[in-house]
Amino acid sequence: MSKVAIVTGGSRGIGAAISTALKDAGYTVAANYAGNDDAAAAFTKETGIKTYKWSVADYDACAAGIKQVEADLGPVAVLVNNAGITRDAMFHKMSPAQWKEVIDTNLTGLFNMTHPVWGGMRDRKFGRIISISSINGQKGQAGQANYSAAKAGDIGFSKALAQEGARAGITVNVIAPGYIGTEMVRAIDEKVLNERIIPQIPVGRLGEPEEIARCVVFLASEDAGFITGSTISANGGQYFS
Numbered sequence: 001m002s003k004v005a006i007v008t009g010g011s012r013g014i015g016a017a018i019s020t021a022l023k024d025a026g027y028t029v030a031a032n033y034a035g036n037d038d039a040a041a042a043f044t045k046e047t048g049i050k051t052y053k054w055s056v057a058d059y060d061a062c063a064a065g066i067k068q069v070e071a072d073l074g075p076v077a078v079l080v081n082n083a084g085i086t087r088d089a090m091f092h093k094m095s096p097a098q099w100k101e102v103i104d105t106n107l108t109g110l111f112n113m114t115h116p117v118w119g120g121m122r123d124r125k126f127g128r129i130i131s132i133s134s135i136n137g138q139k140g141q142a143g144q145a146n147y148s149a150a151k152a153g154d155i156g157f158s159k160a161l162a163q164e165g166a167r168a169g170i171t172v173n174v175i176a177p178g179y180i181g182t183e184m185v186r187a188i189d190e191k192v193l194n195e196r197i198i199p200q201i202p203v204g205r206l207g208e209p210e211e212i213a214r215c216v217v218f219l220a221s222e223d224a225g226f227i228t229g230s231t232i233s234a235n236g237g238q239y240f241s
């Protein structure tokens with residue numbers, strides 16, 4: 001059986017940890033990214049994982065990129081929809097562009113990436129689609145109407161697709177992380193982090209990217225074949241959905 005995995009946004013942050021964990025679990029990994037060539041080159045140098053540049057917000061670019069990955073590495077068995085962006089603003093100040101960019105990447109990106117791999121997975125009677133949502137898609141977050149809508153949409157998308165894929169051996173699941181100690185979160189003012197954010201997390205610390213990556217490796221495995229349409233909340237007890 002093919003052990004090829006694509007991880008979108010797979011060369012930095014949580015995505016880099018996912019790409020590395022899948023490689024360590026025996027997968028041949030293609031790490032997609034959008035524009036940060038330096039980070040992608042450094043990631044390939046460090047891990048040996050091939051990187052591929054295209055935007056998940058562009059359907060044709062996704063179809064062409066996936067075709068290239070399959071020509072290079074073989075049929076895709078595992079797709080991890082991890083790429084995501086924020087364009088935060090309180091709603092009265094949110095521009096249509098801020099809304100659209102976040103929806104295009106964080107929600108439409110799932111359609112754009114999943115649609116081109118779906119037929120092959122159906123034909124081969126095996127597939128794993130794992131998408132990275134967010135605690136803020138489950139509970140909502142002021143200043144993130146766009147992001148919360150997209151991340152909640154990822155969960156609805158996955159529940160619908162889980163029903164369509166079940167008989168074809170395709171599972172479709174979601175991981176909803178809470179605060180994870182990536183560059184983005186560690187860049188938050190230390191006082192805000194220590195006095196306002198960490199006290200909201202019952203386990204008393206940020207999550208690690210590797211903790212999300214281990215959930216992905218489990219959901220990707222054949223052992224997880226009875227789990228579909230699920231959302232794993234990985235948030236240190238901050239929110240129960």
Ligand code: NDP
Pocket residue numbers: 008009010011012013014015032033034035036037039054055056057082083084085105132133134135176177178179180181182183184185
């Ligand atoms: P980072 O900002 O560290 O990395 C984002 C990655 O996504 C980068 O590799 C980036 O590419 C890529 N990317 C962005 N836009 C596109 C696009 N249009 N097409 C292809 N790739 C793109 O993010 P995190 O690691 O923090 O987050 C990863 C996922 O986890 C996101 O979906 C995020 O919403 C979610 N999440 C994160 C949390 C956290 O605490 N960090 C909490 C909850 C959810 P490039 O390197 O080229 O810029």
